Amino acid sequence: MRIAILGTGVVGQELGRKLAQSGHQVMIGSRTADNPKAADFVARAGSNASQGTFADATAFGEVVFNCTSGAVSLDALRLAGAENFADKILIDVSNPLDFSKGMPPTLTICNTNSLGEQIQKELPRAKVVKTLNTLNTNLMTNPAALPGDHVIFVSGNDQDAKAQVTKWLGDWFGWQPRNIIDLGDITTARGTEMALALWIRLMVALGTPIFNYNIVTATDSTEKNREHTDT
Numbered sequence: 001m002r003i004a005i006l007g008t009g010v011v012g013q014e015l016g017r018k019l020a021q022s023g024h025q026v027m028i029g030s031r032t033a034d035n036p037k038a039a040d041f042v043a044r045a046g047s048n049a050s051q052g053t054f055a056d057a058t059a060f061g062e063v064v065f066n067c068t069s070g071a072v073s074l075d076a077l078r079l080a081g082a083e084n085f086a087d088k089i090l091i092d093v094s095n096p097l098d099f100s101k102g103m104p105p106t107l108t109i110c111n112t113n114s115l116g117e118q119i120q121k122e123l124p125r126a127k128v129v130k131t132l133n134t135l136n137t138n139l140m141t142n143p144a145a146l147p148g149d150h151v152i153f154v155s156g157n158d159q160d161a162k163a164q165v166t167k168w169l170g171d172w173f174g175w176q177p178r179n180i181i182d183l184g185d186i187t188t189a190r191g192t193e194m195a196l197a198l199w200i201r202l203m204v205a206l207g208t209p210i211f212n213y214n215i216v217t218a219t220d221s222t223e224k225n226r227e228h229t230d231t
């Protein structure tokens, strides 16, 4: 499959590495066609990898990952060209973090809006699916690095696109369907983006970025809730 990776940081490079090594054709996109980080990625990822501008990569990809800095993702996606996203799934991994005042970062957008929603509004012909933004890069492509069940989320308006991304997350990276929670439409990205405020404090408290969430429910929660309401 032809896959576009927009972003030359650690996330884009790790997703691109895994996908290229699995046999996919990967083009990594940047503001410039000769970005040195992208060139280094291509040199290490092998013959399935190539580099170009954001627009080159988006035109190339049958599916597109947004791995750009969240504070400027809209600028990067505008450079990619709205027409290049038509009818494609855009997997949005970005977080709207502002590090300009140091640690901990704040969110550039929150509460009543999210970056996922802004991207979907900017690119109405793309099928935006927000996922993988709530855990460290290395776990995105290797969930087995942590023991037991732990979860990621999908948010998006197009049910078929979310089902397709859920399948890809399993096929490409090993995520079990039971550990991928569909939160609902793209407005639910508000929840996963705002969860970064917790994620960053957990990283400091635990002393490592290699952790993830598991969600526990009572199997008979519906019944219990009914009893509670009746009394």
Ligand SMILES: NC(=O)c1ccc[n+]([C@@H]2O[C@H](COP(=O)([O-])OP(=O)(O)OC[C@H]3O[C@@H](n4cnc5c(N)ncnc54)[C@H](OP(=O)(O)O)[C@@H]3O)[C@@H](O)[C@H]2O)c1
Pocket: 006, 007, 008, 009, 010, 011, 012, 029, 030, 031, 032, 035, 066, 067, 068, 069, 070, 071, 072, 075, 076, 093, 094, 095, 096, 097, 132, 133, 134, 135, 136, 137, 138
């Ligand atoms: N690090 C993690 O473990 C992790 C986990 C979950 C989610 N995320 C999210 O994943 C995204 C990628 O993170 P990252 O650390 O790999 O990369 P990053 O440093 O946040 O972003 C790098 C990319 O942003 C582009 N960029 C920077 N300034 C720009 C501007 N003014 N206009 C257009 N594009 C610009 C760069 O373009 P050039 O290539 O041209 O320099 C580069 O491709 C972020 O949104 C982050 O919050 C990160």
